[in-house]
Amino acid sequence: MKAIDKPQDPETTKYIKENTKWEDPNDEEWALMEDITDIMTSMKWGVKKRKGDNSRKNVFSDGVDKIEAVILGRVKHYYKKHPTNEGGLYDAAANRKYPELHEKLNALMKLHNPDFTYNSIQLNKNVITNKHFDRGNVGMSYCLGLGDYDEGGIDGLVGTEWVHYDNNYRWLKYNGNRQLHRTHPHTRGTRFAAIFFTHKH
Secondary structure: OOHHHOOOOHHHHHHHHHHOEEEOOOHHHHHHHHHHHHHHHHOOOOEEEOOOOOOOOOOEOOOOOEEEEEEEEEEEOOOOOOOOOEOOEEEOOHHHHOHHHHHHHHHHHHHHOOOOOOOEEEEEEOOOEOOEOOOOEEEEEEEEEEOOEEEOOEEEEEOOEEEEEOOEOOEEEEOOOOOOEEEOOEEEEOOEEEEEEEEOO
């Protein structure tokens, strides 16, 4: 039996109920979120293809061969040893391509939760994922939905039930390494997602 098909143990269910939560943005965050949304609306997105891309192979939904996604911060090299790797991670090329966006996202998290530690930011545009665990992540993550869209958000398994977390302009704090989750399809508009997390070394 695959890990994603195993029943959730009571200890994990208790942990999820105690730690998965929504957090509303404060007034200072709203202006930054609008700036970030404008940048993501106008920028040219990177394309990840299912074939030959090992970094996102666990999240491609059925029938989808490519997605629009960008990762900022520190990333893992999946294909070969990188000469400048430190603990298996190196600076993402997108840091240089989108410096203003990277700066504003870091400033946004500093406003929301200055004590939260992370080393990577995953950005997705209209990405629909299959159910999966974030096995390469450590600890808690934040997922923020941005853009003008309906539905969307994240579905997370709690015990034997799927719970829908609507995080449009709201922060969802969760542990994707321990909680099985998937994207909840949006029905209109463009949905951006920003996931702040710690990449395992």
